[in-house]
Amino acid sequence: MNIGLIYNQISWEEKAIVEEAKKQGIQIQPYDSRKMHLKIQDGKEFSDIDLFLQRSVSYTKGLYSTVVLESQGFRVINSTECQETCGNKLKTSVALNRCGIVTPKTYVAFSYESALKALEELGYPAILKPLIGSWGRLVAILKDEQSAKAILESREVLGSFLHKVYYLQEFINSGRDIRAFVIGESVVAAMYRYLIPGDWRSNATIGAKADSCEVTSEIEDLALKAASATKGEIVGVDFFEREEQLLVNEVNHAPGFRHIVSATEINIAEKIVGYLLTCE
Ligand SMILES: Nc1ncnc2c1ncn2[C@@H]1O[C@H](COP(=O)(O)OP(=O)(O)O)[C@@H](O)[C@H]1O
Ligand SMILES: [Mg+2]
Incomplete structure (x- = not known):
């Protein structure tokens, strides 16, 4: 299998995926979406690629390169439909609500x-x-x-x-949130992210401390439902806790996983590559 990896910034995650693919003897071809020019007419451009993994952190570069590659007949993970939904908080809220998933008002x-x-x-x-x-x-x-x-x-x-x-x-005053990492039909890991001191947010990318979280059956069930509601195959689902209830805040379609790997010691890159192999 030959996988195309689209990115617009090489970070720890992309390096981990490339290394893992090499370890498993799988061909992986990186493409910088900033340098791509794609043809709308005349069919497939990348005859040697079987499947694309979309890892662009830029919403527009990721979305529009996916739109064109899908039109050429490629399978791209995550799909246009997923990126359009998850990349837009309003569309995410509507999709989650339509499937009966509880979200903040x-x-x-x-x-x-x-x-x-x-x-x-x-x-x-x-x-x-x-x-x-x-x-x-x-x-x-x-x-x-x-x-x-x-x-x-x-x-x-x-x-x-x-x-x-x-x-x-x-405003949900829960002091922390939960990130669950979904790959296909499995929730492979979860972590708590605590509010950043002096801030009210808990984004790991801006310094929130993270800790391993048990994947309870409730987290598993809701994360899979949220992924399905947003057509996500590889996504990060974020929850707030209110009393005994979990509320879904958002679904991330190009999730980072450096912090969840540090918190849980689960090899997410290996699981991503393993999943891609099942997508032939
Ligand atoms: N309704 C809310 N109540 C309390 N905190 C929130 C709420 N929405 C977002 N936050 C905090 O702000 C952070 C960023 O918001 P989020 O919706 O996840 O947007 P982003 O896509 O920028 O991560 C969240 O991780 C959470 O800590
Ligand atoms: Mg967030």
Whole structure:
């Protein structure tokens, strides 16, 4: 089997996948999506590739290279459908809700005034997120009406058109979240991520401490449901805990796994390569 690995930034994860493929005697060909130019007409361009693994952290480069490769007849993991859903927080919320998965109470509003109305219903503190984004960037806590007005005003004046679609969410005060790593039909690992000291977020990429978490049957069941709702094959599903309940926050379609490997000592790269081999 010959796997194409698309990336736009070589990080620890891509190196681990390449090393693991080599160890297993599998051909793996890296492609930098920044250097790709793809032809829309005339069929397949990469006659030697059987399957592409999409690892671009850039939403647009990952999504649009996948759109074209799929149109040429390739299977790409994760698919366009998955990336379109997971890459957009509003589409993720709708997909999860449609499948009966419990998520934090969320509103969308299309102007400064309607956002303030939604916030009156949500109460403070509340969370404002960009529809597209990761690593906690531009995710803001609105502590009260004054700070909400200031943040919304800055988005109205300085934001791009997408920043003026206001995705507003109730604040879940759980002190940590849970990341479950799904590969195909299995949840291969899970970790707790604790709030960063002096922050209210728990993204591992910005410094949150992580710890191994047991994959309970509840986590397994919900993570697989969330992956299926978003058409994910290799995804990271994030949960908040509220009393005894798990709420799904988001599903990540190009999940990092360096931190979950350190926390659990599970060889995720090996499991990814193993899964790709079953996809022939
Ligand atoms: N509704 C919420 N309540 C409390 N904390 C939240 C909420 N939504 C997000 N967070 C915190 O902010 C972090 C980043 O938000 P998230 O929705 O995961 O966006 P990103 O795609 O940027 O990671 C989360 O890991 C979590 O710690
Ligand atoms: Mg996140």
